[in-house]
Amino acid sequence: MRSGVLASSMWRPSRVRVLASLAAVGALAVAGCGTDVDDIAVGPGKGWPAAYHDGRNGGTSPVVGAKKVALSWSRPIGGPIAEPVTIGPDGQMFLTTNTPTCTIYSFQMATGRKRFCNALGPTAIATPSVVDGMTNVYIGDDHDNVGAVMSFNYLGQPRWRTPVAGTPISTQFTGDGNLLTVTQTGQVDVLSRQTGQRVVSTVQLLGQPDFLDHPSLDWPAAGQGLDECRVGEPQCPVANISAVDADTGRFFVTVWQPGKPTAALVALRYADNKIQQEWSADLLSGGSATSPTLSADGKTVYVGDNSKRLIAVDAADGRTKWVQPLDWAPRGGISVSGDGLIIPSGDEGYLLALRDRGDAPEIAWERKDLDLRGTPVQTAGGTGYTAAAIGEGLNLITFDTKTGSTIDSDVLPQAQGSTTGTSIGPKGEVIVATRIGELFVFKPER
Template sequence: MVLLAVSTLVLAACGAGDSDSDILSAGGWPGMHSDGHNSDTSTVTGSRDLSMAWSRPIGSPVATYATIAASGQLFVTTKSNGGCNLFSFQMDNGRKRFCAVLGPGAAASTPIVDGATNIYVGDDGGMNSFNEHGQLRWRTQLVGTPISAQFTGDGNVLSVSQLGEVDVFSRQTGDRIVPPFSLMPPPDYLADPNLPVAPDGQGLNECFAGTAGCPVANTPAIDPATGKFFITVWRTGAATASLVGLTYTRGDNPTITQNWSSDILPGGSASSPSLSHDGKTVYVTDNQGHLLAVDAASGKTKWSYDLGFTPLGSSSVSADGLIIPSGGKDAHLIALRDTGDKAEVAWERMDLVQLGVPAQAAGSTGYTVVRSGAGDNPDLAMLTFDTTSGATVDQDVLPDAKGFTVGTSIGPKGEVVTPTLIGELFVLK
């Protein structure tokens, strides 16, 4: 009877459930944009009285968000300088839990974390999984470098590399669930036998801006319930980048199929697509300053709104439909609502220069980084604002922070975490 009870517990612990709550770290920030929809939101009630808790230099530039497990354990990748480029820290005090050396491409991949605090992160030519102590669980080779991954509704890992290879891996073993699917036209080695094989790190330096040298620059958005997912692609020789809709069909014979491709992103996109709460609309920005709403079923553009600036990150989309685009050069803070055939401004803050990526929490509270002070090299500050009106609630200077921040994440106890592009991590509580 004892052996039977132990076996039952072990099997239950090893099983992968079918719902997000079984897969994701509820209460943390488990993916680059928080969840499968890339919503950049949290169900935690946001604090309106933040203050600096700690900061620490990472030692090299950071290009992506910090992710946070339900336990509060932090994970962040950096550009390799010959040493560690995957780091884990304790939320309470900033103490380093572990660091690991991956290929330099890891800087373009945000770790994602599951409910057991196993993480999944890409580097040059592979997808890797580590446990919470930094021990390698598995590594699977692929073509290119995976940009930040997602979890599928059946508990697997969906990965898209910057060279356009789409894979689905088992969380437990790293085995492929489906054959690799390519978003790019295959090279014609019969026509050109001497055609070189693309290096796994090719074009990664252009991914931050979403330009043509990086075919797939952003994180896919997925609806776990239906398996539909969406990604930006700039195909070889194309005049403009595309938004592509695909479906991962699970079951006994899982498949990946392309549903549509819309050539609607002139100049490319530095924005991962975001899904509306009902999964019917995809929001994405192009590099000419437009926010677009696209029908998820057909790929047809519903409307386009000229923001007046080019976001250097993704939009935060709340469950009640408030859309807050990311900051960028000369960007201000603005919130919009989708009325079906057009976007309407909910509120606008022309007095602020937004230099970060917004995140929305429960309790009508939002966070983003803004310019603080004047001059050629102003300080950065974490702005706490009311999402219903845009009004400032609180503002906290990030000591000695310069340039841009590359993401805003919300922890399980309402902590707010942001790394700067030059490589420093700030935590407010």
Template sequence: MPPRLVSRTAVLGLAGLLALTGCGTDVDDITVGPGKGWPAAFHDARNSGSSPVTGSRALALDWSRPVGGPIAAPVTVGPDGQMFVTTRTSTDCVLFSFQMRTGRKRFCNPMGPSAIYAGSAVDGGTNLYIGEDGGMNAYNALGQPRWRTPVAGVPVSVQFTGNGNVLSVTQFGQVDVLSRQTGDRMVPTYQMLGEPDALENPGLNRPPDGQGLDECAVGGPQCSIANVSAVDQDTGRFYATVWRPGEGTAELVALRYGDKRIREEWRAAMLTEGSATSPALAADGSTLYVGDNANRLIAVDTSDGHTKWTRDLGFPPRGGFSIADDLIIPAGDDGYLLAVRDLGDTSEIAWERKDLALRGRPVQTAGGTGYTVASIGETLTLFTFDTATGATVDSDELPGAQGTTEGTSVGAEGEVVVATKIGELFVFKPEK
């Protein structure tokens, strides 16, 4: 990089820092709602895995590129198309940002090694909020750090509350609500696993920040909080899966942020063999959908945690669900593309495609269009399907892609972004 450019960048960084520290305000006019783009792991606070953008039924590969290391968390996309992804490389680069239109790298930042597993969320000003080893961080659109707040563990769940704060949950169960402006704690920290007893364990040391993260992808017992919390922004209630040490069954827990504190409202031990599926909330907030490692999709009444119905999927759901109206589409690399319809006190299979072996997370868009990556032999292909029938309406190969994918995201202009676990990005754009 030419020296003149370095000098100008430093000046810009200093100006940004002065603006943040000298011109603060209590008025927050930057939106955090679901909007367009892909602001969180499963698009929105509810973890709906669905976009309000009308999806195209004719896509074409625009560009692809490797990021230099594996990918273990979904790509988040800002309202202007700026993309964010973490990896692990032999250099200091861990957090990458790319431009949607060109695929050019905008910046890469050093972070802790466990940032590859961390959650992230983007607000309407393209500010990024992302976890790493022992901390929750905020960066602006240029990659300049805004603040860092220490936490115990790694924030695997990052969401926005209804009043525009950042909700951070680590794999150890530490819950914090942080100001997006400053990173200050808005309420006292809440520990889902309880506080250790210093009298009974006087020599107890804090575990390494990255402990147990390698089991989060399969919902193993060493990762107590493996999934992204679903948030009801209207009520302040949020839902987490918790596997407490020594317990035989994981729990679904409802908590509420309000009245300057976080409190637990109910818990239900229902997740047999754990869960690697982030819970997803129905649009009206009355039903929560969650999966467990006993192959079940479970519909839960959010008022008290009682089970409305269960359905054996025949494979363990992984990652999350895509929900639009009464249609639930699960993910899981051991399964195939199918849709379940919620009938209130029971469910039915709306349609199924046993010919499409899932290699990623299906998503839905407005207009009744969905996208998923499936394997045809050794080839990974992005399938565009009709969500009412499951019928294929388009297919596009991921050239040279291998293995499986970490996630599928939808941009503000209907672009479809696919990230493979081995570390490649594929961006498809609507054909004119």
């Protein structure tokens, strides 16, 4: 597949023709039951409602983390897992996979009992989910190879489905309680959580194709380029989960425009019933497979690139504040605590913490003996968790975020490879899913 295949005049023909007009793709919503009154709570809470916990992709939890945990239960899913497990406020868990019968699964925290599973299109495995305060879940789909955003309630009953161009690679909540979605082909939408209807006009980050000049042009297949998203290559122009500033409406997207030598970090703002671009900085050498993370004060965005760098960017104007070389290409999320401790991830790296000193970073501590196999997270009380390679298997490492020292180490029985991330439950549970398809739940020991 050539670089830039998703650009307007260079799109590859898809097997499925878009029968509706471009306006229909940009405006059609299949709405379920609902009201015009938005009475569903949104907020980070004490579950893990998004891939990296909250809109800023902070990778931290307000729950006081336990110093010692024990395996509560584990179970095979029957298919691979690509995205972190999300958790509602009452502990209900959600994940996506590809099995012969189901794509989205929900489990109960206490017992591991399956609450529901539903069949979706094959690209749903690559879409992160978000969960609101009433345990409604929002996720991407591509039934019949047409991309869409879907919502289910806590029982797995469908609420609505809204078609989009591409597959939603990013789903987040906005400050006013709507749903922000971005597909790997660059389509940006803000949808009502109640009905799925568009709140503002759709924005195309790669530009709008001219169907008058190219009347036989099709939209690309919903799953086109998704295999490259995990490594941030140009065939996946938008590869990461956006970071959202709920107070200002500003959000940050990584975009690799066709033909450009580098990918860009782009700032947009959702406000005044529209979405507008504020700035774009071409600074991500080799692309990026690291979701941007916003500092707690909203002033700095942290992002990694494939040239093994961690970059701090001024959120207001896109100015580079500092660059920290790493020994590996960071991938996944970046955990940034409220007091500014920065822990990057990446399966080829090790456990490392930095502090932002304004014009330069400072290494707080490093653990070169701990090879990462997932995404480190931080909790209140100075406790962090990550999956690491120990011997031929994997362990869940509990560490002190002030010093990096190991507090506890627990085996993930028979686990291999790497994990999709680390999630924290409302009672301090620690949840890890392996990419080959096993779910592990650890409970605090008091």
